[in-house]
Amino acid sequence: MNDKAGSVHKEKIYGPSDYKMDFPLPSCPGCGSPSACKIIVEALEELGLIQNSVVVIGVGCAGMGFFGTKMDMAMCAHGPSPSVAAGIKHANYDDVTVFTVQGDGDCAAIGAGYLINSAARGDKITIFMFNNTNYGTTGGQMAPTTLLGQVTTTTPQGRDGMAHGYPLHVPEMLATMKGVAYSARGSIHNFAHYQRTKKYVKSALQKQTAGIGLSFVEILTACPVNWRMEPIKAIRWIEEEVTGEYPLGEFKNADSLD
């Protein structure tokens, strides 16, 4: 836009977050995790929470998007992020927003005990679980979320329910628990869903700042390399197959736990 006397007025409409440093992204091409991390950072900024937040990342690809972010960050072992986050919350006497970014293996397999008990206690934290239906970091093994029939390196003939167990529906399960204030599943395979998921992320963070209970959002993310698909096909596969097993939407949205 041309301003008076020929000077150019520039206004930032959209771009990288001010809280993001120039840091090489450790993710594979087409990976959905960095975009999902970006949604969280955007939500924190728009809610004015980012300066008073601590992120706890689990072991795996999910939280890697937070490397190079100007935020306080903790990372412990594989699974216990909810307990670590609750410890940070207590140590700050609740005067901080704490959230975890975990993969489906971290959150729903090795960390399932931590997750369930954190939800039962109603810890005032937010858990973001990125579901890419496999163990991405270790090279594409079966996860609790792997679809029936899906080929992984540990289910070379495809996942067979009778032999390998059945897909785990985490937000649906958490929605049945009293300590949970908010539970939803979003996807980022197109822009409409990106925006809808951002709304879920914001709602979850607001539940925490309102001090109601545990809030949880699952985000479906693509893993083209381990799915052996081109990125564009991976996104289509989410839309056509993954959302069939894992329906999108809010499963619980409570204003109080009682």
Place this chain on the structure above:
Amino acid sequence: MGEKMFIHGYEAVGRGALNAGCLHFFGYPITPQNEITEFFARELPQRRGRFVQAESESSSASFVFGAAAAGVRVMTSTASPGWGLMQEILSHIAFCELPCVVVNVQRGGPGQGTTRHAQTDYLSATRGGGHGGYKSIVLAPSSVQECHDLMQLAFYLADKYRILTVVLADGILIQIAEYIDVKPLDFGPVPPKDWALKGIGKKEGRFDYIQSTRGLIPPIYKNIVEQLHEKYGKIAEYETRVRTYQADDAELLLISYGYVARCCEEAVNMARSEGLKVGMIQPITLWPFPYETLEQKASQGCRFLVVEDSMGQLVEDVRLAVEDKKRVALLGMSSRHLAGELGMIFPETIFEEVRKLI
């Protein structure tokens, strides 16, 4: 000013922690230390502190990880099987250099073992119990007073060096009651925790990563491990502590810690009353171990009788310190007065062994 109190070991642990300014406790029930967990459940809410009963020792250790990363004085307490379960997280705490305190009230092992006293976690505690080759400071009280005082020292050392400090007690020590002085101890200043996680808004924009994957990014893994071990070397140089009893002219020295050290003290009295030159050296820090003190005594011609309620763990450190292995004898769990879980190593048994050796 202090206060004289007749209290149990478990309460001394609790009052020691409170006197150190610890207002955060996360625990999981396990015998024989439940009274410590119950003490904090009762006391912390009255002091604006935080107590959470977690769903496992893995979880309580993870709460400790989080709270320590956020910069408060924090602790947990457990007994041997729970100590085993915590090791995964304690290794991460070690790598992240988080200051915190873990009390391990030893009971018989391996496995579920017994719910009563024993000293079978010595090696696990002093060698860094988890994976990866690290060290924790290990303090060993032998009285209710020391339970109280060493808890405070534990928090001080943890903060001073950014390290996990373990207080290694046992089932007897925690369950006996004695008259003690209850008062805050001043060990001096500790470095500020300007790295604590609380959100960058409270730190003028400074952000910190406390992360167990720091070996993946520069400054390369080897440097981090070397820095850790440099720190361990400094601790070994400056923080080794022992208590000696009748040791100056002793020809035979009893080496022990925990409840057994009390029995040894009594055995030394018995020996002295018969004119035998027997003394005692009780390591207060099991790691760093007082190798030099024992080396010196060995070079003066002393012999050593290690008394411990295990089949022989502390004795390994004594043998490392004393070149002539023939000078080191062991009186272990086989000398308990009963075969069942209530068996103890009594002063009379120790004195008998002393007589055989001298």
